[in-house]
Amino acid sequence: MRFTMDSADVFVPDGLPLEQALARTTHLAIAAHQDDIEIMAAAPVIECYQKPDKWFTGVVVTDGRGSPRDGLYKDYSDEEMRVVRFKEQRKAAFVGDYAAQVILDFPSKVVKDGASRGPVDDLAAILRLSRPKFVFTHNLADKHDTHVATALKAIAAIRSLPAAERPQKVYGCEVWRDLDWMVDEDKTPFDLSQHESLQAALLGVYDSQIAGGKRYDLASLGRRRANATYFASHGVDETLGLTYAMDLTPLALDPQRDVLDFVLEHIQRFAQDVADRFKRVG
Numbered sequence: 001m002r003f004t005m006d007s008a009d010v011f012v013p014d015g016l017p018l019e020q021a022l023a024r025t026t027h028l029a030i031a032a033h034q035d036d037i038e039i040m041a042a043a044p045v046i047e048c049y050q051k052p053d054k055w056f057t058g059v060v061v062t063d064g065r066g067s068p069r070d071g072l073y074k075d076y077s078d079e080e081m082r083v084v085r086f087k088e089q090r091k092a093a094f095v096g097d098y099a100a101q102v103i104l105d106f107p108s109k110v111v112k113d114g115a116s117r118g119p120v121d122d123l124a125a126i127l128r129l130s131r132p133k134f135v136f137t138h139n140l141a142d143k144h145d146t147h148v149a150t151a152l153k154a155i156a157a158i159r160s161l162p163a164a165e166r167p168q169k170v171y172g173c174e175v176w177r178d179l180d181w182m183v184d185e186d187k188t189p190f191d192l193s194q195h196e197s198l199q200a201a202l203l204g205v206y207d208s209q210i211a212g213g214k215r216y217d218l219a220s221l222g223r224r225r226a227n228a229t230y231f232a233s234h235g236v237d238e239t240l241g242l243t244y245a246m247d248l249t250p251l252a253l254d255p256q257r258d259v260l261d262f263v264l265e266h267i268q269r270f271a272q273d274v275a276d277r278f279k280r281v282g
């Protein structure tokens with residue numbers, strides 16, 4: 001299998017050839033950076049963990065060159081940082097028993113260029129071989145440009161497939177901005193009560209980011225716990241951890257549907273929810 005960038009990185013933890021490794025995929029995550037998958041898509045990793053009939057594949061679109069660095073990594077060049085981040089992503093794939101892990105190795109600016117086709121073509125090729133039932137990517141109200149750009153490339157790739165080959169469900173997940181603000185009817189919650197130590201291990205391999213001064217491990221586990229407690233104001237906690245996703249499936253089913261209008265409708269429902277409460281109690 002050839003990707004746009006000759007330097008794209010492929011890792012199959014159990015050593016199968018890539019095509020076979022991809023063909024068993026049921027759950028696919030498409031993320032911007034090394035570590036985003038483990039922050040936003042822990043639910044499908046755990047859903048597939050040690051299950052003979054469920055397999056998780058991760059795809060990271062960018063090259064990690066622009067990563068912030070401090071401490072041990074302070075003097076690393078962009079290329080040294082890229083290598084460190086590739087290794088960390090491979091470690092996560094090993095810990096999580098992924099079916100396969102692909103890093104497409106695009107510079108961020110290529111991903112953020114709305115006209116660039118390379119990422120869309122590569123993602124479409126992976127989707128055609130893996131035929132996942134479920135796809136997880138960034139949510140469309142994320143505040144990181146590369147995250148939203150990656151989600152748009154993922155949606156374009158899904159839309160390029162014949163309707164019968166598209167995934168059953170497409171979810172936009174939480175990284176830079178959580179989805180607590182969405183009205184409850186718009187939230188797709190994923191229960192993360194189980195395998196807490198595995199969740200911690202998946203986040204813990206990213207030493208270059210954590211030592212670089214960002215405790216994504218504690219923050220992500222804390223967000224999951226906060227979501228679980230604050231999901232419902234009445235009644236006891238039903239889970240120990242929750243992540244939310246924005247259901248992007250309507251965009252996959254209807255390629256004509258305007259993507260920006262779709263996300264703005266979520267914000268309008270949030271605004272209406274705030275206004276309705278004022279009508280009740282104001």
Ligand SMILES: [Zn+2]
Nearest residue numbers: 032033036147
């Ligand atoms: Zn990211």
